[in-house]
Amino acid sequence: MTELLDHRPEPISPEQASAPTAEPDTVSGDTVSGDTVSEAAAADTAPAQIADRVKRLCRLVESEQRRVLATHGLDPASFDVLAALRRSDPPHRLTPAALMQLCMVTSGAVTQRLDRLQSRGLITRTPSEFDGRSWYVGLTDEGRSLADEAMPDHTSVGGHLFAALSADQQQALAVGLGFVLDSLGDRVG
Numbered sequence: 001m002t003e004l005l006d007h008r009p010e011p012i013s014p015e016q017a018s019a020p021t022a023e024p025d026t027v028s029g030d031t032v033s034g035d036t037v038s039e040a041a042a043a044d045t046a047p048a049q050i051a052d053r054v055k056r057l058c059r060l061v062e063s064e065q066r067r068v069l070a071t072h073g074l075d076p077a078s079f080d081v082l083a084a085l086r087r088s089d090p091p092h093r094l095t096p097a098a099l100m101q102l103c104m105v106t107s108g109a110v111t112q113r114l115d116r117l118q119s120r121g122l123i124t125r126t127p128s129e130f131d132g133r134s135w136y137v138g139l140t141d142e143g144r145s146l147a148d149e150a151m152p153d154h155t156s157v158g159g160h161l162f163a164a165l166s167a168d169q170q171q172a173l174a175v176g177l178g179f180v181l182d183s184l185g186d187r188v189g
Helices: 002-006 016-017 034-042 046-070 076-089 096-103 106-118 141-161 167-187
Strands: 023-024 029-035 123-126 135-139
Touching: 046 076, 046 141, 076 096, 076 106, 076 123, 076 135, 076 141, 096 106, 096 135, 106 123, 135 141
Parallel strands: none
Antiparallel strands: 023 029, 123 135
């Protein structure tokens, strides 16, 4: 996981560095162009700043997760399915409908993910013993092993990215973001 700490963005070009377009906010890297300073100062910009920072954090987290998962031969979509199955109660099997809800995707997306994982020998599909129209998705031994290997690395991404915050700050951020998400309910998606 030390490679997470060594991963740095590409340096900016000399042309970008000399461009007189904005002054960075020393805390966040946010910029406001000279033409809009008076408008920005007159408005309450906190909600926009929060939205911008959350969006930037999402891109960074997703990029790091993709990079870490690629070391295990996985993409985020495949990992979501393996992790959902691994976290489920023994015997670690779920219906496609349950996976659709847990992964927050359409039935078509679940089908594509399952086809990919089954072709790699990471999952099995077995008919339901109770309903001939339904079936269960379960992990193979190889799928379980891969999930067990990838889950700690995937989880550690957040730890590395948020290491600059104290434990109390991390908890406060988690609570605040959770409150916002809960208040939005089904509108988020």
